[in-house]
Amino acid sequence: IGAMIYSMATEEPTKLDTPSIAERDALQKRESGVSENSPMRLRMEEFIKEQQKEIVAELEKVDGKKFQVDTWTRENGGGGISSVLQDGNVFEKAGVNISIVYGTLPRAAIEKMRVHHKAIDPDIQSLEFFAAGLSMVLHPINPMAPTVHLNYRYFETANTDGTSNAWWFGGGTDLTPSYLFDEDAIHFHKTIKDACDKHDKAYYPRFKKWCDEYFVNKHRGEARGIGGIFFDDLDEQEKDQENTFAFAQSGLKAFLPSYIPIIMKRKDMPYTEKEKQWQQIRRGRYVEFNLVHDRGTAFGLNTPSARVEAILMSLPLTASWRYMFEPEKGSREQRLVDVLREPREWV
Amino acid sequence: IGAMIYSMATEEPTKLDTPSIAERDALQKRESGVSENSPMRLRMEEFIKEQQKEIVAELEKVDGKKFQVDTWTRENGGGGISSVLQDGNVFEKAGVNISIVYGTLPRAAIEKMRVHHKAIDPDIQSLEFFAAGLSMVLHPINPMAPTVHLNYRYFETANTDGTSNAWWFGGGTDLTPSYLFDEDAIHFHKTIKDACDKHDKAYYPRFKKWCDEYFVNKHRGEARGIGGIFFDDLDEQEKDQENTFAFAQSGLKAFLPSYIPIIMKRKDMPYTEKEKQWQQIRRGRYVEFNLVHDRGTAFGLNTPSARVEAILMSLPLTASWRYMFEPEKGSREQRLVDVLREPREWV
Numbered sequence: 001i002g003a004m005i006y007s008m009a010t011e012e013p014t015k016l017d018t019p020s021i022a023e024r025d026a027l028q029k030r031e032s033g034v035s036e037n038s039p040m041r042l043r044m045e046e047f048i049k050e051q052q053k054e055i056v057a058e059l060e061k062v063d064g065k066k067f068q069v070d071t072w073t074r075e076n077g078g079g080g081i082s083s084v085l086q087d088g089n090v091f092e093k094a095g096v097n098i099s100i101v102y103g104t105l106p107r108a109a110i111e112k113m114r115v116h117h118k119a120i121d122p123d124i125q126s127l128e129f130f131a132a133g134l135s136m137v138l139h140p141i142n143p144m145a146p147t148v149h150l151n152y153r154y155f156e157t158a159n160t161d162g163t164s165n166a167w168w169f170g171g172g173t174d175l176t177p178s179y180l181f182d183e184d185a186i187h188f189h190k191t192i193k194d195a196c197d198k199h200d201k202a203y204y205p206r207f208k209k210w211c212d213e214y215f216v217n218k219h220r221g222e223a224r225g226i227g228g229i230f231f232d233d234l235d236e237q238e239k240d241q242e243n244t245f246a247f248a249q250s251g252l253k254a255f256l257p258s259y260i261p262i263i264m265k266r267k268d269m270p271y272t273e274k275e276k277q278w279q280q281i282r283r284g285r286y287v288e289f290n291l292v293h294d295r296g297t298a299f300g301l302n303t304p305s306a307r308v309e310a311i312l313m314s315l316p317l318t319a320s321w322r323y324m325f326e327p328e329k330g331s332r333e334q335r336l337v338d339v340l341r342e343p344r345e346w347v
Numbered sequence: 348i349g350a351m352i353y354s355m356a357t358e359e360p361t362k363l364d365t366p367s368i369a370e371r372d373a374l375q376k377r378e379s380g381v382s383e384n385s386p387m388r389l390r391m392e393e394f395i396k397e398q399q400k401e402i403v404a405e406l407e408k409v410d411g412k413k414f415q416v417d418t419w420t421r422e423n424g425g426g427g428i429s430s431v432l433q434d435g436n437v438f439e440k441a442g443v444n445i446s447i448v449y450g451t452l453p454r455a456a457i458e459k460m461r462v463h464h465k466a467i468d469p470d471i472q473s474l475e476f477f478a479a480g481l482s483m484v485l486h487p488i489n490p491m492a493p494t495v496h497l498n499y500r501y502f503e504t505a506n507t508d509g510t511s512n513a514w515w516f517g518g519g520t521d522l523t524p525s526y527l528f529d530e531d532a533i534h535f536h537k538t539i540k541d542a543c544d545k546h547d548k549a550y551y552p553r554f555k556k557w558c559d560e561y562f563v564n565k566h567r568g569e570a571r572g573i574g575g576i577f578f579d580d581l582d583e584q585e586k587d588q589e590n591t592f593a594f595a596q597s598g599l600k601a602f603l604p605s606y607i608p609i610i611m612k613r614k615d616m617p618y619t620e621k622e623k624q625w626q627q628i629r630r631g632r633y634v635e636f637n638l639v640h641d642r643g644t645a646f647g648l649n650t651p652s653a654r655v656e657a658i659l660m661s662l663p664l665t666a667s668w669r670y671m672f673e674p675e676k677g678s679r680e681q682r683l684v685d686v687l688r689e690p691r692e693w694v
Binding site: 068070084086093095218219220280284287288291292298301302308309312313315316317318319320321322323324 | 415417431433440442565566567627631634635638639645648649655656659660662663664665666667668669670671
């Protein structure tokens with residue numbers, strides 16, 4: 001999903017008489033910094049940068065190894081920071097990436113967006129846009145410790161005079177265990193639900209369902225994991241920008257309390273070679289979802305000159321496909337599969 | 348690609364007043380066996396069954412372990428035999444599968460087929476069809492030994508009176524090394540070229556190019572492997588059925604001489620942990636092609652009640668994704684990547 005924002009900017013921005021939003025934003029940052037009165041673009045950028053630092057720092061404490069940080073800039077404004085930890089003590093592979101994209105949307109993309117965002121002019125030929133997001137996938141070594149995925153993003157289109165046109169937030173987080181500990185599932189869902197409830201009591205049930213429906217390996221009739229929340233296209237038709245930003249902030253800030261207690265409990269648990277193999281098979285399912293069903297990944301990979309390594313950072317370091325593997329009846333492995341076939345209510 | 352034939356039969360055959368081709372074929376086999384005068388359906392079925400036995404027997408000699416054989420039948424005629432060897436001495440995973448499908452094509456599939464096969468009635472609402480194919484993927488343990496893929500298939504549609512309507516052959520084979528030995532590439536291509544040349548001197552160059560264009564990880568700008576041949580829709584517009592069957596037979600029979608000398612030379616070569624890791628990364632690319640770009644796999648996985656395990660038998664037992672991995676300049680790993688970026692003429 002996060003891949004969308006890396007790869008949307010396939011066309012170079014059209015040269016306009018008025019300054020582009022990238023130019024405006026650069027100027028404003030230089031002259032007056034970022035405050036509560038700044039455009040949402042700059043506030044979201046600042047927020048995800050802070051969050052990336054905080055999350056990376058916490059994960060380094062958990063792992064004991066440092067992330068490799070790659071910073072890249074885009075020619076026409078924006079850029080990103082990829083933080084990846086590979087072959088750690090706790091994490092097999094952990095990626096926490098942010099990206100800021102200024103670009104121009106082609107006609108086909110505009111038409112798709114109008115389905116959800118009527119503020120976009122139907123007759124316009126091309127459209128300046130801004131996207132900022134934080135994407136994270138953590139694959140722990142220990143099969144008792146679950147994989148987690150998170151993505152929060154902000155999208156905006158600009159009028160030809162450079163003022164803001166349509167905007168929306170999207171995001172979510174979900175947990176993918178190889179061995180299911182009910183207490184972990186409950187803790188994860190409860191932490192997210194609490195973050196949602198502060199803003200709208202309807203959010204958690206609605207976005208939990210959306211998550212259960214989206215992260216499914218349809219060809220196997222099973223969910224990728226035990227869910228969490230997922231939402232997209234949250235715009236002014238629901239709530240004002242300030243409230244929606246506050247919700248996205250709560251969601252992203254809930255990550256550390258939702259996951260750190262789980263990883264601390266599981267990272268040093270004993271496990272057998274057989275349990276490690278089961279984890280590898282579940283990793284294979286993760287790859288299947290991301291490569292076969294995830295819209296963002298597909299979109300990204302089909303975009304010329306996409307940053308393939310950033311898009312595929314979500315894949316595990318190792319995975320396995322074992323022909324006709326069937327868990328034993330009544331086993332813990334079978335119990336996980338049963339839950340993946342029929343999503344539960346955890347809180 | 349082989350997945351197509353597993354999954355085409357999504358609709359139950361319509362009950363007709365005349366016997367279905369499945370019923371006719373079953374009757375004929377019972378009453379008079381299969382001879383050169385039998386319908387092509389029965390001859391192709393017999394041919395791929397023989398070939399599967401012969402190939403499995405040879406591969407068991409190479410590996411020293413036995414294949415696991417699963418036989419399945421379809422309710423309305425047809426069935427298959429999956430032969431899989433996993434955790435062998437030489438092969439990490441080796442699958443040699445055949446399938447025979449009798450079914451009815453829905454309207455949408457008929458329209459797609461008419462693009463290539465004008466013999467199909469444009470106004471027909473549904474169409475009985477037959478498909479038979481042999482699919483094989485071998486993933487050796489030793490990183491010096493290449494992965495090989497092969498698929499040969501025959502397709503036929505029936506008139507409402509049960510007589511044969513359109514027919515065509517498709518197939519090919521291609522080699523995917525992690526470490527490139529020019530002599531292996533030359534031997535593989537030369538053996539296939541010889542098989543092609545016996546039938547039509549234009550086949551090898553034409554089908555080699557088709558292969559180079561099809562097996563490409565477009566998102567990475569590199570071929571899956573060093574190619575071979577690939578063809579589809581070979582029908583009466585090219586040559587008669589007898590000649591085309593003879594060509595498909597030569598192609599499939601060329602497999603053992605094309606691959607056995609290579610695996611014998613490479614299976615016991617010494618290798619380092621680093622070389623094994625490179626193989627795992629190349630395996631990851633194999634997974635990417637099969638899950639992201641292969642039309643047969645996508646089609647299969649998106650078909651309700653597909654035999655997922657048979658379709659995904661092509662995936663390696665183990666694979667790896669290492670963030671931003673770059674081979675050293677001038678290394679053997681880099682040389683492979685260079686060749687994958689620009690396909691060579693090997694003979």
